[in-house]
Amino acid sequence: MLDSTEDIEFRLLLEAILRKYHYDFRGYSTASLKRRLRQARERFGCRSFSTLQDRVLHDPTVFPDLLSYLTVQVSEFFRDPDYFRAIREHVVPYLRTYPSLKIWVAGCSAGEEVYSLAILLREEGLEDRTMIYGTDINPEALRRAEAGVYEMDRIPLFTENHRRSGGKSSLSDYYTAAYGGAVFDKSLRRRAVFSDHSLAADEVFAEVQLVSCRNVLIYFDRELQDRAVGLFKDSLSRKGFLGIGGKESLHFSLHAEAFEEFVRDERIYQKRGDR
Amino acid sequence: MSGPRVAAVAVGASAGALESLSVILPELPEDYPLPVLVVVHLPPDRKSLMASLLRERCRIAVKEAEDKERIVGGMVYLAPPDYHLMVEEDRRLSLSSEEPVRYSRPSIDVLFETAAEAYGPGLVGIVLSGANSDGARGLRAICDAGGVGLVQSPDQALASAMPHAALLACPEAAAMSLGEIAKHLLGIVGPS
Ligand SMILES: C[S@@+](CC[C@H](N)C(=O)[O-])C[C@H]1O[C@@H](n2cnc3c(N)ncnc32)[C@H](O)[C@@H]1O
Numbered sequence: 001m002l003d004s005t006e007d008i009e010f011r012l013l014l015e016a017i018l019r020k021y022h023y024d025f026r027g028y029s030t031a032s033l034k035r036r037l038r039q040a041r042e043r044f045g046c047r048s049f050s051t052l053q054d055r056v057l058h059d060p061t062v063f064p065d066l067l068s069y070l071t072v073q074v075s076e077f078f079r080d081p082d083y084f085r086a087i088r089e090h091v092v093p094y095l096r097t098y099p100s101l102k103i104w105v106a107g108c109s110a111g112e113e114v115y116s117l118a119i120l121l122r123e124e125g126l127e128d129r130t131m132i133y134g135t136d137i138n139p140e141a142l143r144r145a146e147a148g149v150y151e152m153d154r155i156p157l158f159t160e161n162h163r164r165s166g167g168k169s170s171l172s173d174y175y176t177a178a179y180g181g182a183v184f185d186k187s188l189r190r191r192a193v194f195s196d197h198s199l200a201a202d203e204v205f206a207e208v209q210l211v212s213c214r215n216v217l218i219y220f221d222r223e224l225q226d227r228a229v230g231l232f233k234d235s236l237s238r239k240g241f242l243g244i245g246g247k248e249s250l251h252f253s254l255h256a257e258a259f260e261e262f263v264r265d266e267r268i269y270q271k272r273g274d275r
Numbered sequence: 276m277s278g279p280r281v282a283a284v285a286v287g288a289s290a291g292a293l294e295s296l297s298v299i300l301p302e303l304p305e306d307y308p309l310p311v312l313v314v315v316h317l318p319p320d321r322k323s324l325m326a327s328l329l330r331e332r333c334r335i336a337v338k339e340a341e342d343k344e345r346i347v348g349g350m351v352y353l354a355p356p357d358y359h360l361m362v363e364e365d366r367r368l369s370l371s372s373e374e375p376v377r378y379s380r381p382s383i384d385v386l387f388e389t390a391a392e393a394y395g396p397g398l399v400g401i402v403l404s405g406a407n408s409d410g411a412r413g414l415r416a417i418c419d420a421g422g423v424g425l426v427q428s429p430d431q432a433l434a435s436a437m438p439h440a441a442l443l444a445c446p447e448a449a450a451m452s453l454g455e456i457a458k459h460l461l462g463i464v465g466p467s
Contacts, residue, residue: 029343029369031361031389036373072373218342218370221363225343247355247370252343 009049010034016053017070021063023137024200025070027224033070040069064140071138072219075109076154077171078116078161079214080246085166086266087117087210091241092124095209101130102208104235106199106228107216108134111145111192115174116162117212118188123168127191133206135197145194148184150175155182199228204235211236215245226254233258233271242269281423281463282397283346283362284309285390287383287413289316289405291433295453296329296403300351302457303335308348308464311335312360312368312390314381316405319357326353342370354381361389379409387413396421399463401456402448403427405437411444424448425456 003011014025025033037049044062046052056062078084095101105114114134121127136142150158159171175182197205199216211232217225232242233255242259244267250256259269288295292315303311317323323339330337333351340352346366354360358370359381376382387400387410400417402410404427414424426442428450429435442448451459 029361029363029371031363031369031392032359032371032373035361035385035389072371074372074374215372218372222343222367245372247358248342251341 006049009053010037013037013049013053013056016057017063017066020057022201023067023070024198027200027221027227028219029221032072032219036069036072040066043069067138068140071141072215073109073138073141074215075112076161077112077150077158078165078167079112080266081161081164081166083165083214083243083246083266083268084116084120084161085164086263086268087212087243088120088124088166090263091210091243091268092120092126094239094241095126096124098209099129101126101210102206103130103132103210103212104206104208104232105132105134106197106211106213106232108136108141108145108194109138110141110150111148111194112150112158113212113214114145114192114194115148115184115188116165118192119162119167119169119171119174120165121191122188130191132192133208134192134194136194137196137198139196142194142196146189148186148189149179149181150184152177152180152182199231200224204231206235207237208235208240209237210241210243212243214243215248217244217248222252225252229253229255236271238271239273240271242271243267244269280397281309281399283390283394284311284399284401284460285387285417286311286313286401286403287315287387287405287410287437288313288403289383289407289409289434289437291404292316293325293328294404294433295427297332298453299457299460300329300333300335300337303333303460305334305336306349307335307460309460310346310348311351312340312346312362312386313351314354314360314383314386316379316381316407316409317356319380323353323356329353340368340370343367354386357381359385361385362393363389364393366393377407377409379407383410384413388416391416391420391422394420394422398422399425399460401425401427402438402441404432404434406434407437408440410437411440414441414445414448418445418447425459426450427456428452
């Protein structure tokens with residue numbers, strides 16, 4: 001079957017973005033990516049993906065905007081509270097046995113998940129021995145993560161999530177209201193580093209005891225999922241933990257054998273000792 | 276049998292979904308050769324009873340869709356609560372937690388539009404009872420791609436807004452009773 005003209009243009013646009021800006025979206029799930037690029041096409045008033053490609057190649061102000069369509073930025077503090085409860089109840093006891101800890105939050109968006117873990121670790125008395133690496137490919141998201149300021153109207157949901165996750169303190173202990181937003185305490189960032197890292201292009205950068213990569217793999221096709229999970233496997237220390245999103249699984253993964261289910265319902269896996 | 280071979284069925288339902296689906300799906304035999312992809316609007320809590328309720332009533336297998344799973348016949352795939360369900364070109368399923376579309380996640384339009392692209396004329400799209408207008412654009416896309424549109428007769432639906440909107444967007448779609456829709460689904464696969 002011949003590709004449609006739009007499909008040809010879609011592939012060429014991804015190729016152009018890769019060559020010009022070094023972002024590789026070729027291995028993303030097509031259905032969702034194409035939908036979002038169609039929205040971008042409309043927003044930029046372009047008739048076709050070819051026209052959009054022309055704009056993105058010749059007007060350097062377009063790509064940063066386009067990136068917000070290419071990546072999905074939906075996140076929350078303590079998103080899926082049961083996941084964080086499972087980390088607290090089942091993973092933390094293992095983490096306590098290490099004198100120093102490294103955690104990798106891959107696809108950290110604007111930092112919501114990193115701050116959630118930082119708060120959880122402080123509540124569990126593990127903060128001082130831990131480094132958290134938050135990585136993402138969206139520079140605007142990383143900048144917001146660094147700033148740690150969130151819209152005030154999201155705070156009730158975050159507070160409720162934190163409580164339901166088994167939080168031992170009050171979320172309000174960690175932020176102050178200013179600039180029309182909730183500014184999270186800088187001390188939470190003392191043990192956190194935010195940096196640019198792509199699961200599609202970059203390599204392992206540290207040995208870690210826990211990888212949390214939630215709601216990122218669903219935007220990848222199977223090969224790219226395999227690449228990403230391969231990075232997690234190589235990055236994790238022996239018997240390290242991997243947490244993924246509520247509707248993600250290692251079921252179809254090339255690396256499924258390297259992990260065993262640890263908290264099944266919350267999609268928390270443990271790397272086998274012999275891998 | 277005339278027209279292109281049907282390869283899949285996509286169904287959208289909202290208010291009144293369980294009642295409507297409980298009439299249609301139990302009619303399908305265990306070895307029904309087509310996959311049936313279903314989006315139902317549900318409250319966004321993580322554990323939904325819809326799959327197990329339907330499983331009890333159906334002979335055809337019913338499951339919650341998993342990300343990147345290959346679509347096979349003889350299976351009803353339900354979108355999990357709070358995730359969009361999409362069909363990839365290679366006929367695998369994808370889930371996504373991107374923004375709700377016209378207040379809905381899962382969105383019937385998103386399923387229908389992506390399925391229309393993957394299956395073209397080989398798709399039957401069905402809009403059932405519901406109190407909003409989700410599914411109308413999607414059914415338009417299915418018909419534009421050469422597929423067939425069926426709509427639960429608005430005067431027989433618990434909530435008629437969704438069937439009305441679908442028929443308005445897609446006048447060539449056929450309005451049918453639930454019994455007729457079930458019969459149609461059995462008819463398109465013919466005696467085996
Ligand atoms: C839906 S958010 C998930 C945020 C958070 N982990 C959560 O579950 O709430 C997906 C994030 O993955 C990032 N992302 C997309 N492609 C990536 C890649 N190749 N490498 C690293 N991060 C990526 C996006 O920029 C976005 O911030």
